[in-house]
Amino acid sequence: MSWKTMDRRSFGATTLGLLIGQATAAKATGMSLVRAPTDTPKTFVLVHGAWYGGWCWEKVAQDLRAQGHKVTTPTCPGLGEHAHLLSKDISLTTFITSITNHILYENLNDVILVGSGFGGVVISGVADRIPTQLKSLVYVDAMVLESGMSVFEGQPAAVTKKRLEQVAAQGKGVAIPVPPVNKDSYRGADSITLAWMRMRLAPQPVGTYQEKLVLNNPLGNGVPRTYVDCTASPFEPLVEVKKNLKREKSWNWVELATHHDPMITEPRMLSSFLAQV
Template sequence: MDSNKLSRRNFNAAALGLMLGGAASTAKSSVILGANRPKTFVLVHGAWYGGWCWDKVARSMRSQGHVVTAPTCPGVGEQAHLLSKDISLSTFITSITNHIVYQSISDVILVGSGFGGVVISGVADRIPHLLNSLVYLDAMVLESGKSVFEAQPAAVTKKRLEQVATTGKGVAIPPPPAAQAGMDKETLSWLTARMTPHPVGTYQEKLMLNNPLGNGRPRIYIDCIASPFEPLVEVKKNLRQQAGWKWVELNAHHDPMITEPQMLSDYLVTV
């Protein structure tokens, strides 16, 4: 065989091997980079709280390079001075929607804790094109046409309406005692000092959706199983029978952003 042809053939084979090896290396690097790419989170608080409740979780995720915001809705937290009888569920939904739109963020992983689950359902109905997925963190999930007061156990609703009339001045639901599972005295003291009355209109107004729940975005439910939270027992039971959910159990308490912040942040960054 001609030695020149042999050398040329060996060179071509070697070159092809280098090209394929380089392509494989590039593909592998792309996969690794894709897995670790920064994500964008908007964290929505529950009743009586504000964006402050997410501080430890947000700090942890930001340290890993992720974009995290935790807005506070009108009438609670640092917005408590805006409390009025005019604040409704629609007010909260509009507040979070505008936050996302005016911050010019997209591909958002929208996380709602507790009552915040109702809010993120409304946001997804309006701006699904800006959302990546919805994460319901031990959260209330409503059917369209229902209010929180209608979805909660009757005894819970009755008690809260009595509190609105007696100590909430007809405008707000007073904060419950902060004796929550998984919290030491220092944490309870810190929490009690920050909880604010919650606008009753957000519990009275029905959630009205123009599209199916989630509006086509993937839905994840994080079930905090360390201690049952009474208002959500039936909600979770019903949700487990529905299709379209990714169900995740977290060995944490109802407010893991406060009691188990590292456990929660470690999971959220994998979404």
């Protein structure tokens, strides 16, 4: 089934049913469930959200590569393996330039550019600069801003107030501290996954939330856009954002029965969806 036939419908239940059916059939025949390589390989660039790095896409990337797709998972400055570069000079522009350069220097074309959470703002900026390199934009439960707005302005005032207090008290005026990592914040994640995350999450450069997104073209710059609404639990900073976006007919809207960070909590369901984009 092509994902395009599932506009404004729930992808989760259908996909889960297919996966269960495949697993049941495999068990009955004594065969292991192995992903068949795709006949039409795609190119994915997966952009992480706040506090993460390219590492967070590990399971999704492995699954997509097993199907024959090309996948890269760049990490923005100040996070992940680049956490030692954290500074007050890192801004939203820094992140956008980093992902833009990654695509250009890796000579990637027809890119399906995926942004999770805060990464949605980054991929909007990348599309504004290099639309000809892109095939589509996929916003996974992601922040979407109008030109001239910052993330601090785009999310609820109460959330921004709390973040700024944390920056002052714990982040030395440079970064937003890492949120708690537990079974309440990552529902369904086991203790091994939670420990894996605690070792890798890093403070988010506050400049990325302070700087306004400046677009020289309409949002998306002509590149087809899909919004993946993760419906298993609400994520406070995005509640109003998603309400407003859902009214716009220019988006392909897909509902996925996952939590806010499906690359962590439900990677197989997310990779199954992305493979059909």
